[in-house]
Amino acid sequence: xxxxxxxxxxxxxxxxxxxxxxxxxxxxxxxxxxxxxxxxxxxxxxxxxxxxxxxxxxxxxxxxxxxxxxxxxxxxxxxxxxxxxxxxxxxxxxxxxxxxxxxxxxxxxxxxxxxxxxxxxxxxxxxxxxxxxxxxxxxxxxxxxxxxxxxxxxxxxxxxxxxxxxxxxxxxxxxxxxxxxxxxxxxxxxxxxxxxxxxxxxxxxxxxxxxxxxxxxxxxxxxxxxxxxxxxxxxxxxxxxxxxxxxxxxxxxxxxxxxxxxxxxxxxxxxxxxxxxxxxxxxxxxxxxxxxxxxxxxxxxxxxxxxxxx
Numbered sequence: 238x239x240x241x242x243x244x245x246x247x248x249x250x251x252x253x254x255x256x257x258x259x260x261x262x263x264x265x266x267x268x269x270x271x272x273x274x275x276x277x278x279x280x281x282x283x284x285x286x287x288x289x290x291x292x293x294x295x296x297x298x299x300x301x302x303x304x305x306x307x308x309x310x311x312x313x314x315x316x317x318x319x320x321x322x323x324x325x326x327x328x329x330x331x332x333x334x335x336x337x338x339x340x341x342x343x344x345x346x347x348x349x350x351x352x353x354x355x356x357x358x359x360x361x362x363x364x365x366x367x368x369x370x371x372x373x374x375x376x377x378x379x380x381x382x383x384x385x386x387x388x389x390x391x392x393x394x395x396x397x398x399x400x401x402x403x404x405x406x407x408x409x410x411x412x413x414x415x416x417x418x419x420x421x422x423x424x425x426x427x428x429x430x431x432x433x434x435x436x437x438x439x440x441x442x443x444x445x446x447x448x449x450x451x452x453x454x455x456x457x458x459x460x461x462x463x464x465x466x467x468x469x470x471x472x473x474x475x476x477x478x479x480x481x482x483x484x485x486x487x488x489x490x491x492x493x494x495x496x497x498x499x500x501x502x503x504x505x506x507x508x509x510x511x512x513x514x515x516x517x518x519x520x521x522x523x524x525x526x527x528x529x530x531x532x533x534x535x536x537x538x539x540x541x542x543x544x545x546x547x
Contacts, residue, residue, distance in 0.1 A: 242530070243271070243512055244279040244537035246455035246492035247339070247404070247426035251282040251305040253496040259312050265495035265508040268315060268334070274513035278334040279325065279537065281360060281425060283497075285341035289367060295347035302356065309336055320357055321547035325538070337541065339402060339425065343390070344369040350390065354397040359545045360423065361394055362402045363387055363410070373407045375436040382409035388417050395420050398546040403427075403447075404437070404455075404492075411443050421450045421544050426457040426492035429476040435462050444480060448488045453540045454480060455492015458502045469504035470518045477532070486528070490537040 250259070250266045261269045271278050284301050291297040309318050317328040319335045328335040339360035343350050353361055363369075363383070366376035371387035383391070387410075394401060395418050403411050404427045414422065424447060430438035439447075439454070447454055456476055457463075464472035480489045495509060505511060505518070512533075519529055 240276040241274060241513060241516060242277040242534035243275045244490065244534045245495070246281045246423065246453065246490055246537060247283055247457075247497070248280055248493065248495040249283050249285055249341075249497035250280075250495060251308055252285050252301050254308065259308050259316070265498075267509070268312065270508065270510040271334070273510070277329065277534070279337070279534075279541070280334070281337045281339050281492075283339045283341040283425075284345075284358075285365070285497075286345055288342055288345045288365065288369070291345075294345050295349060298345050298347065298349060305338075318357060319541075320359065320545075322542035322545050323547060325541055325545075337545070341365060341402075341405070342369070344371060351393065353394065353399050358399060359541075360400050360402045360425065362405050363390070363414075365405050372410045374405050375407045375410075376405075377407070379408040379436060381407055382413040383417070388413070391417050400544060403443070408440060408443075415446055419450075421452045421540075422447060423452050423540070424454045424492075426455050426459075426494045426497070428457050428462045428473075429479045432476045432479050433462060433464055433472075438462055441479075441483060444483050444485065444488075448483060448485045451540075451543075452488065453490050453536060454485065454488055455490050455537075456480075457498075458493045458495075458506045459498045460501045460503050463503050467504065470515065471522070473503050474519065474522060486531065487536055487539070489532055490540075491533060 250264055261267050286297050316334040316336055319325050319337050325335050338358045340358050341362050342365035343361045363372040364374045366374045368377045372383045373381035402423050402425045404424045428438045431441050460468050
């Protein structure tokens with residue numbers, strides 16, 4: 238039986254599970270399915286809620302965070318919450334899966350935003366689809382960037398060692414972030430705008446900058462980011478090919494957005510059980526195994542080991 242290593246930079250599963258737990262559920266990811274094909278699994282789990290639809294943000298965040306911690310604790314025999322690359326090594330030695338945390342729209346945290354690293358978050362997005370007190374989202378206005386509070390928060394996050402994720406940030410926001418910070422950045426679940434015109438996809442110039450800074454980009458399975466209503470693997474591979482053409486052999490990774498796509502995946506993807514199938518489809522499309530190892534695991538692992546500090 239084929240067993241692979243699999244690392245994914247973005248999933249909303251921890252905040253979307255309503256029945257069951259991480260071992261088995263009806264969501265896009267559970268360990269029962271992963272263990273059928275995966276011998277080493279690393280997942281960046283996002284904590285997320287549409288901040289525009291909650292009353293008390295801090296109360297909502299605390300509830301989401303507590304539930305996420307409970308779900309991980311229930312499975313601590315098989316998965317380890319990692320706060321650093323060193324923790325990732327420990328999880329590997331213990332034969333455990335590894336989880337990292339990301340906050341998707343840091344404004345949801347309210348006063349807890351300044352405790353991001355303390356609470357175990359390795360990654361942070363300044364905003365979601367809207368404009369907030371820190372920045373403007375790509376779906377709101379591409380010409381609006383960071384606020385003064387946002388620029389200060391970026392400096393705080395950089396000092397703490399929290400890595401900024403630009404997947405939901407506007408074009409101008411990315412430009413201003415690059416001017417404020419010299420640290421590596423990631424785009425955990427974004428594709429390529431020159432392959433599919435969509436505000437959430439990245440401009441080539443920003444992809445080049447992420448590559449130059451030693452960052453990482455996770456390719457999203459969300460069909461509207463990839464192509465038309467019938468988009469499939471071949472369309473998705475165009476985005477990977479473009480990142481590779483820009484010099485991103487050590488940059489391109491997976492950020493499938495499981496439990497964040499509402500089931501609107503490219504043809505052939507149903508959930509985490511489809512990852513091994515995707516590997517085989519890419520192999521048939523001519524991707525060499527060494528490159529597949531990079532995309533499915535090694536690029537993400539190398540980034541975590543080098544840049545995520547305790």
